[in-house]
Amino acid sequence: MKKFQVALLYSMFANAPQEAADEDTPWDKWNELDSEGSVAGYERALREMGHDVIPLEGDHTLIANLQKYKPDICFNTCEGHRGRSREAQVPAILDMLGIPYTGSGVMSLAIALDKAMTKRVLQFYSIPTPAFQVFVTGNEPTDPRLNFPLFAKPSLEGSGIGIMAKSICRTPRELREQVRYLLHAYKQPVLVEEFIEGREITTGIVGNLMPRGSWIKEKKRLEAERALQAQSVSANLEPASGNGHSANGKKAPVREYYYSGVRVLPPLEIDFSPLKDTAPLYGSEIKHNNPWGPKYLCPAPLSAKLTSQIGRWTVATFRALECFDFARVDYRIRESDNLPMVIEINPLAGLTEGLSDIVIEANAAGISYSELINMILETALRRYGMLDD
Ligand SMILES: Nc1ncnc2c1ncn2[C@@H]1O[C@H](COP(=O)(O)OP(=O)(O)O)[C@@H](O)[C@H]1O
Ligand SMILES: [Mg+2]
Structure with missing residues (x-):
């Protein structure tokens, strides 16, 4: 195959922003981010096929680096750090600069990172997905059509972040407590679904x-x-x-x-x-x-x-x-x-x-x-x- 200049874009755990953590910060907050070992693996694999690989962190330095190195294409693995659509941020920059990249575009990444929005799209196409409700204050009445046990999780995460034994809620009281905990700890809407055994x-x-x-x-x-x-x-x-x-x-x-x-x-x-x-x-x-x-x-x-x-x-x-x-x-x-x-x-x-x-x-x-x-x-x-x- 033809050889290309490939910029390998990543969000490395070691480079995560040093935000002040307090006792309420959940231990798994940065679990989406890549280890150095994972990034080294992507790089090795791309080099094995003879491509020139330029490894770059997908942060505020990215635009200047892309303008400097002018890659043919980017291999995008960036999870991002902040913001509701963090996974769509680097693709938005690449679209703006007109640089090709691997994987889905801005719209798909933004929707897929929002589990509730994804389920609305799935429902439109009659693809089976558990019945659900979104909680944003923790005081909403639970939709009476939902059957316990219910499952509560952060609506905008991945990699198992915020998923724990207490996510399975067998009573309205357990649900209320877990929803309030997740809202407080993960600072985003909570998706409650029927628990699928x-x-x-x-x-x-x-x-x-x-x-x-x-x-x-x-x-x-x-x-x-x-x-x-x-x-x-x-x-x-x-x-x-x-x-x-x-x-x-x-x-x-x-x-x-x-x-x-x-x-x-x-x-x-x-x-x-x-x-x-x-x-x-x-x-x-x-x-x-x-x-x-x-x-x-x-x-x-x-x-x-x-x-x-x-x-x-x-x-x-x-x-x-x-x-x-x-x-x-x-x-x-x-x-x-x-x-x-x-x-x-x-x-x-x-x-x-x-x-x-x-x-x-x-x-x-x-x-x-x-x-x-x-x-x-x-x-x-x-x-x-x-x-x-
Ligand atoms: N509605 C559900 N019923 C049963 N288990 C669930 C449900 N939602 C999530 N889980 C469990 O939690 C895991 C993680 O949930 P998922 O929505 O895939 O989040 P993540 O993006 O963190 O992978 C699932 O792989 C499954 O084990
Ligand atoms: Mg999953």
């Missing part, structure tokens, strides 16, 4: 939906590309079923799903059964302190029907939010009727080598870490018409 699944997607005609060309390109990959796993170029497990329990080859230009990675199940003393929630406690506590099953041992249903909802959610290049959609499968419900979409999903969910999913599909990072870059380059074929 059931299996935890997350599914990554890479690519961009294409108009019908161009799909034929893309299909041929993908076929040719895969024919070249001696180590390729069995692939299916149409939406298809397959759960990765055969009837006798032996692992079957991983099936992949392609929908007109996007590739749905095998779903990952987070199995909390090994954890005895931690609530079965994919929150800060597990993501940050005990990532190897749960079991990660990929491909998730789901029926063919559920796997393809989740694949279709993932594409539908990606399309509803008008995302670009890659994303990850989180689900709970409601135990009572086996319905997968979308909890949220992460257009800026974590990409830490060996650890992040989408990286585990790519690995299960035979895609190495460096290949995944470069697939995302290539998808963006193609979207901008910067590659010849």
